[in-house]
Amino acid sequence: MGIFDESLDQNEANFTVLSPVSFLRRAAQIYPQKIALVHGDRTLTWREVWHRSVAVACALKARGIQRGDTVAILSANIPEMFEAHFAVPMCGGVLNAINIRLDPTTIAFSLDHGEAKMFVVDKEFGELAAAALKQVPADALQVISIDDLQLADGSLVSSDTWDTLIAEGQGEADQIGMPYDALAFLPVDEWDAIALSYTSGTTGNPKGVVSHHRGAYLNAVSNALTWNMGDHPVYLWTLPMFHCNGWCFPWTLAVNAGTSICLRQVRPKAVFEAISKHHVTHFCGAPVVLNTLLSASGNLKQLIQHEVRVMTAGAAPPPAILAGMQSLGVEVTHVYGLTETYGPVTLCAWQGELWDHLGIDEQARLKSRQGVGGPMLEGLMVADPETMIPVPQDGETLGEVMMRGNNVMKGYLKNPAATAESFAGGWFHSGDLAVWHADGYIQIKDRSKDIIISGGENISSIEIEDLLYRHPAVLEAAVVAKTDAKWGETPCAFVTLRPDETLSEAEIRDYCREHLAKFKVPKYVAFVKLPTTSTGKVQKFVLREMAQAL
Numbered sequence: 243m244g245i246f247d248e249s250l251d252q253n254e255a256n257f258t259v260l261s262p263v264s265f266l267r268r269a270a271q272i273y274p275q276k277i278a279l280v281h282g283d284r285t286l287t288w289r290e291v292w293h294r295s296v297a298v299a300c301a302l303k304a305r306g307i308q309r310g311d312t313v314a315i316l317s318a319n320i321p322e323m324f325e326a327h328f329a330v331p332m333c334g335g336v337l338n339a340i341n342i343r344l345d346p347t348t349i350a351f352s353l354d355h356g357e358a359k360m361f362v363v364d365k366e367f368g369e370l371a372a373a374a375l376k377q378v379p380a381d382a383l384q385v386i387s388i389d390d391l392q393l394a395d396g397s398l399v400s401s402d403t404w405d406t407l408i409a410e411g412q413g414e415a416d417q418i419g420m421p422y423d424a425l426a427f428l429p430v431d432e433w434d435a436i437a438l439s440y441t442s443g444t445t446g447n448p449k450g451v452v453s454h455h456r457g458a459y460l461n462a463v464s465n466a467l468t469w470n471m472g473d474h475p476v477y478l479w480t481l482p483m484f485h486c487n488g489w490c491f492p493w494t495l496a497v498n499a500g501t502s503i504c505l506r507q508v509r510p511k512a513v514f515e516a517i518s519k520h521h522v523t524h525f526c527g528a529p530v531v532l533n534t535l536l537s538a539s540g541n542l543k544q545l546i547q548h549e550v551r552v553m554t555a556g557a558a559p560p561p562a563i564l565a566g567m568q569s570l571g572v573e574v575t576h577v578y579g580l581t582e583t584y585g586p587v588t589l590c591a592w593q594g595e596l597w598d599h600l601g602i603d604e605q606a607r608l609k610s611r612q613g614v615g616g617p618m619l620e621g622l623m624v625a626d627p628e629t630m631i632p633v634p635q636d637g638e639t640l641g642e643v644m645m646r647g648n649n650v651m652k653g654y655l656k657n658p659a660a661t662a663e664s665f666a667g668g669w670f671h672s673g674d675l676a677v678w679h680a681d682g683y684i685q686i687k688d689r690s691k692d693i694i695i696s697g698g699e700n701i702s703s704i705e706i707e708d709l710l711y712r713h714p715a716v717l718e719a720a721v722v723a724k725t726d727a728k729w730g731e732t733p734c735a736f737v738t739l740r741p742d743e744t745l746s747e748a749e750i751r752d753y754c755r756e757h758l759a760k761f762k763v764p765k766y767v768a769f770v771k772l773p774t775t776s777t778g779k780v781q782k783f784v785l786r787e788m789a790q791a792l
Contacts, residue, residue, distance in 0.1 A: 254425065259432035261455040262462050262493035266292055266328045267422050273499040276474065279321045280520065281504040282392040286321055288499060292422075293415055295325045298404070299332035299427060300411030302360070305384065309334035309430065312356045312438060314383075316340045316349065316371055317364035318506045319479035319488075322388045322404045326362065327483070327492040331436045331455065332427035335359075338438040339484040342367055348448065350377035356438050356450060356655065362404065364388045366506070368397030375399070393506070432456040437487050438655060439581050450655030451581045453487075461584040461649045462493035464618035468589050469553060469575055471524060475500040478516055480508045481526035489526060489555075489585030510538035518545040526553045529563050530718070530774075532574075536566045537717065537740065543570055553577055555586055560711035561606035568602060578612035578686070580672060582651045582664070587619045588612050590683065610708070611685040612643075612676065620647030621669065624678040630667040635678040640693075643676045643684060644669035692782060694723040696731050701762050706733055709757050710750070715743035718772050720780045721764065724789040734789040735764035738772055745769075766792050 258264070269278070270292030279286040286294070307313060313335045317323040323339070330337040338356050340349055342364075353361060353374065361383050363371040368387070375385065386407065387398040418426065429436075432455045440448035465471070477500050481488055495502050503520045505512060508531060516522060527535075532554055535543075552567060555577045567574050577586035590613035597608055615622035624641040625632045633641035650670045653661035664671050675693055676686045687693070687702040694701040703721040710719035717740045724734040735754075739745060747767040754763045766789065773781040 258425065259428055259430075259455065260459040261331065261428050261432060261436070262459045262490075262496065263328060263332050263427050263429075263455075264424070264459075265462065265493055265496035266295060267424070267426070269496045269499040271422055273474075276499055277501050278495075278499075279324060279502050279504060281321050281390075284321070284392060288496075291321075291325060291328075294408055295329040295332060296418060296427070297408045297411035297415040298325065298329035300414040301407040302329065302333040302335060302411075304410065305360075307333050307335045307359055310336060310435065311359045312336045312338050313360045313362065314338040314340055314353055314356065314358040315362040315484075316342060316367050317362065317388060317484070318342065318366055319483050319504050320364065320388070320390055320392075320506070321504060322362070322364070322390070323483050324492050324502060324504075327487060328496075331429065334429065334434070336435045336438050336452075337487070338440075339487060340440075341484050342370070342482070346370060346373035347377060349374035351447060352440050352450075353378050353383065355447075356440075358383050360384045360386060362386045362388060363399045365390060365396035365398050366393055368399045371399050372397075429455050432459070433652070435652065439486055441581055449657060449660060452652040452655050453584055454652050457584050457649045457651070458487070458490055458493055460618040461490045461587070462497055464616045464649065465490055465494040465586065466497050467617045468577065468586065469524065469551065471498050471500070473498050475523045476503065476520055477501065478503045478513065478520070478522040478525035479505050480513060480531060486579075486581045486585045489553075489579075491526065508534075510535055510542055514538065514542040514545040517550060518547070521548060522550060523548075524551050524553070526555075528779075529554055529560065532563050532567055533718065536563065536570075546571055549573070551575060553586070555579060560708045561603065561610045562708075562712040564606040564609050565602050568606065574609060576609050576611070576613065577616075582670060582672075583619075583645060584649045584651075587616050587645060587647075587649055588614060588622060588684065589616055590614075593681075611679070611683045613683050615645075616649075618647065618649055619645060621645060622684070623669070624676050624684055625669075627666075627671060630669070633678055635680050635682065637677050637679045637685070640675050640677060640687060643672040643674045643686065645672065646670060692722070694721075694731050694733055696723075696726070696729045696733070696761055701733055703733065706735065706754065706758065706762060706764065709754060710735060710737060713745075713750075713753055715739055715745050718780075720772055720782060720785055722782050722785045722789050724766055724786075724792065726765070729761075732765040733762065734766040734768070734785075734792065736768050736770050736772060736785050736788070739769060768792060 269288040274289035278288040278291045313330045385400040387400045439451045576590040578588045579586040627642040633639040706721045718738040723731040726732040750767045773784045
């Protein structure tokens with residue numbers, strides 16, 4: 243023991259576990275009257291959100307929800323879904339936000355595998371939940387409905403509602419005055435699980451990603467720093483909160499006491515009108531969402547009359563989409579991450595003194611890269627997954643993207659083999675193949691299973707997709723490998739055209755020949771509506787099957 247260890251122990255005065263629960267307490271204490279949530283004609287202040295969340299947490303405890311118990315929720319982006327991100331961890335529970343686009347069997351799997359003790363259901367999805375509940379033991383969990391008065395239809399799966407929970411915990415919540423106890427409702431350990439999120443499970447049962455309070459706290463702050471959000475941003479919920487806990491943004495919006503504009507469905511008219519009406523400053527969306535907005539009418543696009551920022555992630559956004567958003571006056575921040583990393587952990591940090599003078603197409607090309615590590619990510623590299631040796635920063639050599647740090651998951655629930663495999667060599671293996679540029683920025687070229695090897699040459703499906711997206715008649719595009727007797731594999735392109743546009747297979751191939759090496763030109767082209775997962779990602783495994791049948 244050294245001199246700096248003698249009588250210098252941790253205590254309640256100098257050490258507090260990190261949890262995003264503390265952000266809600268601070269927002270309510272400092273900005274009690276500021277609007278936290280807007281849902282139709284309904285508004286809630288930060289004090290009200292705190293008080294309602296405390297009441298629910300107290301009710302959950304009284305109903306037997308203890309440390310480490312799972313509380314599942316099936317809900318759109320409405321105030322109760324936002325409150326659940328605080329109320330559940332405040333009682334020690336683990337929030338499992340379930341994808342509203344899943345089928346009943348997959349939802350039932352999540353409830354069973356996650357050992358949910360309670361299931362909270364937005365009445366819009368009452369029938370879906372009822373079908374799932376038929377596949378789990380009737381007495382296995384408590385069922386709570388959210389009776390959203392802003393929604394005219396829907397069905398309640400239970401007479402027990404979110405408002406019932408608030409009423410049950412109201413008395414205890416009323417006893418908690420101001421200033422609030424700084425240690426109230428914090429977890430025993432910051433390594434405690436805060437959320438359970440299931441992957442899409444395209445090749446088998448979904449894997450349950452377990453995240454902890456420390457990681458959620460740090461990634462929430464990282465979001466605010468990455469995006470330079472400042473105080474009191476107005477955030478539009480186009481990104482589902484069920485998707486990796488809304489990339490931690492429910493907690494971020496408490497960090498900077500922002501205002502959340504709730505949105506049940508992401509439609510161009512609703513998005514543009516909300517941006518105009520509420521003076522929205524920030525929103526998130528996958529490239530497919532941005533592409534949908536770019537396809538809107540000119541009248542809707544003209545509703546953007548102030549500075550707006552969008553954060554995009556998912557599949558690498560084609561430069562054409564980035565350039566299109568910029569032409570609307572919407573500043574794009576490109577980030578990258580996975581459910582296993584709490585959402586975004588890298589960003590294409592903008593180098594203004596180097597890039598501001600460049601043309602919009604070149605800026606979009608640079609911005610389409612996944613970039614560098616975010617403020618809270620300790621390690622990022624592109625390396626050989628077998629040797630763990632970093633690849634040269636030459637912009638050409640492929641390797642796997644790997645991360646390490648506090649914003650990496652605890653692991654996969656009840657799956658030690660998959661957990662060990664993902665953490666091999668002391669780094670989290672993303673499964674994404676990328677190159678490392680001389681300036682230190684990474685650029686994903688493909689998922690490891692999506693690379694096309696034709697005649698010994700590696701072909702990036704993303705490179706071809708980026709080109710196809712630049713064609714004015716193309717709305718969406720995806721490229722996969724098709725087995726070929728001579729070359730082993732050849733690129734096969736699936737294309738969705740914009741309304742009232744026509745193109746032939748030959749015209750697509752001619753267009754590609756003008757911009758690509760000959761061996762990269764798709765040998766097959768099919769015009770289809772792209773199949774997508776419940777989170778909007780293109781189902782390339784379906785396209786591979788379709789390709790083999792062509």
